[in-house]
Amino acid sequence: MDRGKVSVAAPYLPAPVAAPSSELLLDRLGAYWLALGVSDPDQVAALSEQALRRLPDLPETPGIDPVARVIVAAGDLLDDWLARALELPKPSPTLAAARAALLSGAAPDWPAALFAPPGEASILRDALRTAIAEPAPIPSPGAMPAQRIDLFSLLGPLLRLWRPETRA
Amino acid sequence: MTQPAQSPIMGHTLRRAAFFLLVLLTTLVAMGLMVSVFQTNGLSLMELILLLLYAILFSWICMSFWTAFMGFFVILTGRDRWAISRQTYPSSAPAASLPRTAILMPIYNEDSERVFAGLRAIHRSLADTGRLSDFDFFVLSDTRDPDVWVEEELRWQDMVRALDGKGRIFYRNRPENISRKSGNLEDFCIRWGGHYRYMIVLDADSIMKGETLVEMVRIMERHPQVALLQTPPVPINRISLFARILQFAGSLYGRMFTAGLNYWQLGESNYWGHNAILRVQPFLDHCGLPKLPGREPFGGDILSHDFVEAALLRRAGWEVWLAYDLEGSYEEIPPTLIDYAKRDRRWCQGNLQHLRLALSQGFNALSRLHFSMGVMSYLASPLWLLFLIATGVEAYFQTQQEPVYFFGQNWIPVWPVSFAVEMTTVLLVTLTMLFLPKILALTLLLKENRLRRAYGGMLNATLSVVLETVFSVLTAPVLMLFQTKFVLAILMRRAVGWPSQQRGDHETGFREAALTHGMQTLIGVVAGALSYQYVPAFFWWFIPVLLGLVLAIPVSMLSSSIALGRMSREWGLFLTPEETDPPAVLRYLEENLEEDEPVLPVLRAAPSSRFVQALTDPYVNALHLSLLPEREPPGKRRRHYLEGLIHQLEEEGPDSLSAAQKRDLIADPETLLRLHALFWSRSPAGVSSG
Numbered sequence: 001m002d003r004g005k006v007s008v009a010a011p012y013l014p015a016p017v018a019a020p021s022s023e024l025l026l027d028r029l030g031a032y033w034l035a036l037g038v039s040d041p042d043q044v045a046a047l048s049e050q051a052l053r054r055l056p057d058l059p060e061t062p063g064i065d066p067v068a069r070v071i072v073a074a075g076d077l078l079d080d081w082l083a084r085a086l087e088l089p090k091p092s093p094t095l096a097a098a099r100a101a102l103l104s105g106a107a108p109d110w111p112a113a114l115f116a117p118p119g120e121a122s123i124l125r126d127a128l129r130t131a132i133a134e135p136a137p138i139p140s141p142g143a144m145p146a147q148r149i150d151l152f153s154l155l156g157p158l159l160r161l162w163r164p165e166t167r168a
Numbered sequence: 169m170t171q172p173a174q175s176p177i178m179g180h181t182l183r184r185a186a187f188f189l190l191v192l193l194t195t196l197v198a199m200g201l202m203v204s205v206f207q208t209n210g211l212s213l214m215e216l217i218l219l220l221l222y223a224i225l226f227s228w229i230c231m232s233f234w235t236a237f238m239g240f241f242v243i244l245t246g247r248d249r250w251a252i253s254r255q256t257y258p259s260s261a262p263a264a265s266l267p268r269t270a271i272l273m274p275i276y277n278e279d280s281e282r283v284f285a286g287l288r289a290i291h292r293s294l295a296d297t298g299r300l301s302d303f304d305f306f307v308l309s310d311t312r313d314p315d316v317w318v319e320e321e322l323r324w325q326d327m328v329r330a331l332d333g334k335g336r337i338f339y340r341n342r343p344e345n346i347s348r349k350s351g352n353l354e355d356f357c358i359r360w361g362g363h364y365r366y367m368i369v370l371d372a373d374s375i376m377k378g379e380t381l382v383e384m385v386r387i388m389e390r391h392p393q394v395a396l397l398q399t400p401p402v403p404i405n406r407i408s409l410f411a412r413i414l415q416f417a418g419s420l421y422g423r424m425f426t427a428g429l430n431y432w433q434l435g436e437s438n439y440w441g442h443n444a445i446l447r448v449q450p451f452l453d454h455c456g457l458p459k460l461p462g463r464e465p466f467g468g469d470i471l472s473h474d475f476v477e478a479a480l481l482r483r484a485g486w487e488v489w490l491a492y493d494l495e496g497s498y499e500e501i502p503p504t505l506i507d508y509a510k511r512d513r514r515w516c517q518g519n520l521q522h523l524r525l526a527l528s529q530g531f532n533a534l535s536r537l538h539f540s541m542g543v544m545s546y547l548a549s550p551l552w553l554l555f556l557i558a559t560g561v562e563a564y565f566q567t568q569q570e571p572v573y574f575f576g577q578n579w580i581p582v583w584p585v586s587f588a589v590e591m592t593t594v595l596l597v598t599l600t601m602l603f604l605p606k607i608l609a610l611t612l613l614l615k616e617n618r619l620r621r622a623y624g625g626m627l628n629a630t631l632s633v634v635l636e637t638v639f640s641v642l643t644a645p646v647l648m649l650f651q652t653k654f655v656l657a658i659l660m661r662r663a664v665g666w667p668s669q670q671r672g673d674h675e676t677g678f679r680e681a682a683l684t685h686g687m688q689t690l691i692g693v694v695a696g697a698l699s700y701q702y703v704p705a706f707f708w709w710f711i712p713v714l715l716g717l718v719l720a721i722p723v724s725m726l727s728s729s730i731a732l733g734r735m736s737r738e739w740g741l742f743l744t745p746e747e748t749d750p751p752a753v754l755r756y757l758e759e760n761l762e763e764d765e766p767v768l769p770v771l772r773a774a775p776s777s778r779f780v781q782a783l784t785d786p787y788v789n790a791l792h793l794s795l796l797p798e799r800e801p802p803g804k805r806r807r808h809y810l811e812g813l814i815h816q817l818e819e820e821g822p823d824s825l826s827a828a829q830k831r832d833l834i835a836d837p838e839t840l841l842r843l844h845a846l847f848w849s850r851s852p853a854g855v856s857s858g
Contacts, residue, residue: 012821013850032848036786063811064842067849072841097794103787104325104768133325135795136338137304140362144354144456147480151460152527 016065025052025070032074036103038111046115051077078102081114085125097132106131179250180434187432190234194601195227201594214562221555228544229601236421236605239428239492243612248427250434252397252489253387266302266385267365269445274308274352276345277316278372283307284323285760286375291331293378293753303381304364305337310345310352314830317341318778318788321795322771329767343797343835349441350457350473361448371442374401377496377753384445387491394435395450395486396478399497400426401443404746404754407673408503409736410727415501416742417636420623421609426492435487436534441474443497447486451477454484460524465517465658472518475542476525479535496751503673504728505643506684509650516546516654549651556713560699563706606633622745632742642723645716649688676728678721685720692717779830780822783843796837810839818846 017024029048038044051073058073082098083090102110106127113124202222206215242248249255271290275283287305294300307324311317324339331337342355353369361367366388368381376399384397403411403418430437455477460467470476478488502508519542525531526539610633613620623629696714699707707714716723726732736742746754766772770788775781782792802810813829822830834840 011819013818013846016850028849032786035848061842063814064845065849068842068845071845071848075841075845093794093798096790100325100787100790100794103790104329130334131329133328133791133794134334134338135324136340137335137360137363139359142358142361142452144358144452146456146458147454149458149460149476149525150529151524152529 017067018065020067022052025067028067029070029074032071036074036078037108040111043111043115047074047077075099082128085113085121086128094132098128100133101128101131104131183432183434187234187238191227191230194230194234194597195223198226198594198597199223201597205594214558214565218555218558218562221551221558225548225551225555226598226601228548229598231541232425233601233605235428235432236424236608237428238431239424239426240605240608240612242427242431243424244615248431248493251430251491251493252391252394252435253383253491253493255391266299266382267389268304268363269302269366269368269381269385270304270306270356270360270364270448271368271370271381272306272308272353272356273370273372273374274310274349275320275372276310276349277313278311280316280319280323281764282761283320283372284327285757285764286373287337288327288331288760289753289756290370290376290378290381291327291333291337292756293376294381295378296752297378297382299378299382301336302385303336305333306356306360307337307339308352308356309339309341310348311341312345312831313827314779314782314834315777317831318782318792318834321791322768322778322788325791326766326768326771339795340797341795343799347457347469348471350470350477354456357448357452361452364448366445367448367451368445369442371499373500374443375404375498375753375757376443377751380494380496383494384491388445388447391487391489393487394489395447395481396439396444396488398437398440398444398488398490399494400490400492401440401497401499402495402744402746403501404498404744405500405757406503407733407737408675408728408730409732410505410508411501411503411673412733412736412742413636413639413727414508415744415747416623416632417640418501419744419746420613420629420633421605423492424605424609424612426490430490430492433490433534435489436482436532437478437488437490438538439474439478439488441472443499450481450484450486454480454486460521463661465661466521466524470518471521472515472542475522475535475538479525479531479538482532482535483530496753498746498754504676505646505724506676506680506728509647509684512546512647512651513654516651517658519543519546520655520658546651546655549648550655552648553652556710560695560703560706560710563703567703567705603637606637609633619745622743622748624740624743624748628740628743635741639723639727641712642716642719643727645692645713646685646688646720646724649691649717673730674728675730676725678725681721681724685724688717688720692720777822779834782834782840784847786844789840789844792834793837793840796835796840801838802836810836814839814843814846817843 026048029051030044033044033047038047051070054073054076055069058069058076061069061072064072078099079090079095082088082095082102083092086094086098088094088098101107107113107124110124113121199219199222202219206212206219211219273283273287284307287307291300291305294303307320309317309320311320320341321339324337328334328337342352345351347354356367366385368376368384370376380399384399387397388394400422402422403415406412406415457470457473457476459469462468481488502511522539522542526536526543531539610630613623613626613629620626620629624632692714696707696710696718699710699714737747750758770781770785778788781788783789810832813825813833816824816829817833825833833843
């Protein structure tokens with residue numbers, strides 16, 4: 001093999017960092033919280049700290065590097081809060097819809113509510129419940145049996161004569 | 169409104185008997201003339217073939233002609249006591265509330281912006297009627313393209329938010345598009361059909377007025393024996409010259425043809441697949457489509473499901489009607505000749521499949537006729553081609569025969585008999601059958617001032633009909649060759665290799681035109697040279713066909729021109745009522761497309777890839793995740809496959825993945841979340857903007 005011809009183009013995503021520094025973790029978390037709509041540095045710091053604290057409890061996922069794990073932890077933190085606020089079980093298929101509703105701008109001041117005492121989040125809760133997407137109505141199952149179509153065949157009448165059970 | 173008919177069965181039978189008798193008599197007269205020409209020296213094999221082909225083709229033209237003529241009669245007199253929209257029953261007072269009706273829009277990799285702009289226009293038009301709360305909207309996506317899929321989800325959510333449509337406007341994407349469109353609708357019926365008495369099926373480019381939708385439900389309520397009511401969709405909204413000519417023809421001639429179809433088909437009409445309302449329960453009970461035995465093209469999934477569903481409903485004793493006089497039903501058509509042919513290619517296979525169904529047991533006679541008409545829509549082209557070739561060959565043999573003036577001992581010469589009069593009569597009858605409906609449609613404009621003005625006045629409408637006729641003469645041979653090619657390819661089980669249809673306006677370039685029509689032009693040149701050399705008399709008769717083929721490339725290019733389309737509109741040519749005075753629902757559509765200001769910020773910018781956005785943008789990611797159906801975790805093999813794709817994405821980027829691979833990645837919830845975390849952990853360029 002001519003090794004000179006091997007492509008050495010840079011990968012699309014940078015290689016994972018095996019042992020990331022805490023600065024790197026906080027940097028990535030900060031960027032992620034900002035993308036979620038948390039802009040207050042104090043809130044970002046507090047949320048990042050909570051996310052980092054969750055790391056040891058997160059189940060190991062193959063293929064997830066340490067930095068990606070803190071992003072998963074941040075999502076898990078948010079889902080926990082949503083589950084509590086909306087009284088949803090966790091895991092629940094509605095949680096992703098709730099997260100989407102939260103991030104869609106239906107509750108612009110949600111980061112403040114995140115830090116508010118539990119009883120003070122009711123307005124936010126109502127806004128979220130209204131904004132949660134409902135892609136389909138509840139099922140009303142019905143049956144649609146495949147109809148029989150007897151295609152024309154020149155051999156059909158002969159076969160019916162030959163096999164009396166098919167005459168009906 | 170007229171009173172209910174006393175004895176509709178008798179009346180229906182009379183109408184049908186009159187129609188078929190007229191078709192039969194006209195065909196027999198034309199055949200008689202042909203036979204009188206051929207039989208002087210006894211019928212040769214070639215003449216027998218010609219007669220057979222002519223009989224099939226002429227009866228096909230006759231059916232179309234008498235349908236148009238009956239439609240002309242109905243519109244002219246304004247009398248059609250059995251039109252479904254005019255029948256009332258004493259007990260059927262207008263109900264205060266309507267039963268719940270689902271409006272279904274099955275889509276497949278369509279332009280999402282246009283799809284949702286159309287749905288919003290229909291929604292607004294329904295709101296204008298005050299009956300919005302009686303209808304639910306379903307976007308039934310079979311989309312496979314991952315970028316379009318994510319775009320659809322965002323557009324759906326935007327529409328729900330903008331119109332406060334939670335619990336009324338629904339969206340789902342099928343994990344597998346089993347049995348294509350019919351499977352898509354079946355999936356709806358099985359899951360949610362029980363909630364609704366009626367469903368109105370649209371196409372991706374359908375537009376319907378709110379009041380038309382409400383009236384459709386009311387008609388169904390008045391007629392509990394009706395399972396399906398089809399409205400005639402009028403072609404609209406395209407601006408290329410080709411599309412404007414077709415829109416004009418569809419609008420002016422179409423209403424006459426649909427009135428004629430209803431005149432003799434009545435409650436045994438057909439289903440055209442969209443812009444129709446169906447009673448859900450009979451559809452569930454009787455329209456589950458089986459797979460046909462054998463291989464494609466004649467076996468497998470039933471492709472043109474609409475005809476079959478109508479036939480199955482008729483077989484079960486339900487009525488199927490065409491509400492030809494219900495206005496406010498629209499569709500968009502292909503913008504160029506090539507796109508038109510591509511659509512034909514898709515429809516051709518499904519229609520040819522009906523060959524087997526036409527002779528199946530249990531279907532009603534008219535359902536069999538519908539199947540046969542579907543088959544003939546495409547089979548007519550190869551038959552015409554055969555007829556032309558056979559005529560040319562016969563003409564050549566005729567020129568090779570030396571006339572014999574003296575037979576036996578006769579000393580008085582026997583002069584060859586001229587059949588020019590008979591042949592000219594046959595030709596004139598055929599041409600009359602083809603072109604008279606256009607004149608009849610034009611004549612109808614004299615009756616209604618409002619309509620005449622809507623078509624640009626009598627002079628402009630007449631000029632438009634003349635130009636449309638010239639255009640249809642030029643394009644008919646091209647379509648004949650296209651359809652012949654499709655039929656042959658399907659019969660030989662060969663893929664013709666057309667890419668997917670482009671619905672939006674665009675023009676045909678020289679390269680595309682030359683590649684598509686090059687062979688047709690060559691055929692025209694060679695056939696012209698051969699006929700001129702060997703059968704000069706035939707050549708001159710053959711010129712309209714030859715001209716269409718030789719000019720295929722420039723005609724295809726010029727007719728796709730948007731500038732010429734606009735210019736013809738400025739000159740008042742090919743105007744339609746929908747262009748002259750657009751109904752509110754079409755104005756809403758235009759407004760939605762022009763002033764698109766989405767509620768969702770994420771839709772205000774167009775990213776390079778919605779697929780990447782679904783991985784990177786926390787909102788898009790969460791929304792997409794929330795819309796994924798619940799499914800079993802992937803097995804070991806599947807997990808390894810997805811793992812491989814993740815590595816490929818990490819190393820080579822999204823452009824290295826096929827659309828199907830991208831879809832696989834974002835269809836698995838676990839992989840979707842993992843990739844989201846992966847992107848944010850590695851911080852690639854542009855991650856925050858998606």
